[in-house]
Amino acid sequence: MEKLLDVKALHVSFQVGKGEVKAVRGVTFSLERGETLAIVGESGSGKSVTALALMRLLPFPGKIKSGEIRYNGKDLTPVSEKEMFHIRGSEIGMIFQDPMTSLNPTMAIGKQITEGLRWHQKIGETEAKARAIEMLNRVGIPHPEKRLDQYPHEFSGGMRQRVMIAMALAMSPKVLIADEPTTALDVTIQAQILELMKELQQEMGTSIILITHDLGVVAETADRVSVMYGGQVVETGTVTELFHDAHHPYTWGLLQSMPRLDQSRDQELRPIPGSPPDLYEPPQGCPFADRCPYAMNACYEEMPPLTRLSDTHLVACWLEDPEAPPVMIHRSSAS
Ligand code: SF4
Ligand code: MG
8 A cells, every 4th residue: 555654763852941852763654645544652652753753843842853755746744834734734734632632712603614724725715614603513413503603602512523523624635633632521422423434434545543541442443553652663564463463561561451342341450560761861661661560681781673573563572583582591402
């Protein structure tokens, strides 16, 4: 399949005082046409920062230090803000966890949708309004023509998230980046929104990057998954590879901390003991070493390279590296 987005060795830092917080440290992944790639990890793993870097919307003092973000073959890291503005309007869209932070509370939602359309797609008011109604209808908002003049606070949380999706998809982006799009919603609404995103993806052929800490959401929606930890991608694979054949100890920990249907409510989940690395002074070796039950000396000294387990499955762990010193002593038949 064709790579629509190809991110290579991306580094993002936030300058604080004399030092830097190295939030994203050499992240590499790609997105194919029409697929959904989930990026999972705990908060602080660098997944939202990666998303904002892709959109070139890093908050101050965040900065892309090095690496490439190729969209349709073209590196976006050096393009002008003017060109980026155009790309954000028509090629790569984004929706956030809390629509209240990205919807303007003082503007009727109809106007918010049509302004973007008129600006980016150079269409007239009547056409923009028709498109807004069509999109609101498409995302399941009843009587859209009556709701165009309402303000964000007049919508429920689930309805606001639908408005956000309508706004983003009205521009027909090729890529939609959704950062925790359903985290603030209750389970029933969450399922409806995920279902809606899937339907729209099939209809419009949009490729989706879904950022989440929720493996349940991943299992429901994604084709492939990249697991982030300490600002790095530690494992990438298809959903089947990740859920049934994970190779990274951190992925094992995540899977164990996932609630299961056959688990009673008071049965405790097993969160991974310890806390994520300090990205002000990131470890030189494996970022998971302090919490990993299998850590060896090499793990503290050098970051493990990515080992390829299949065409789609990559893992960064010394346990998988063919060059790593043997961890187990096998009894030879001669002794
Ligand atoms: Fe654990 Fe070492 Fe693998 Fe890191 S490289 S996950 S510390 S075994
Ligand atoms: Mg986040």
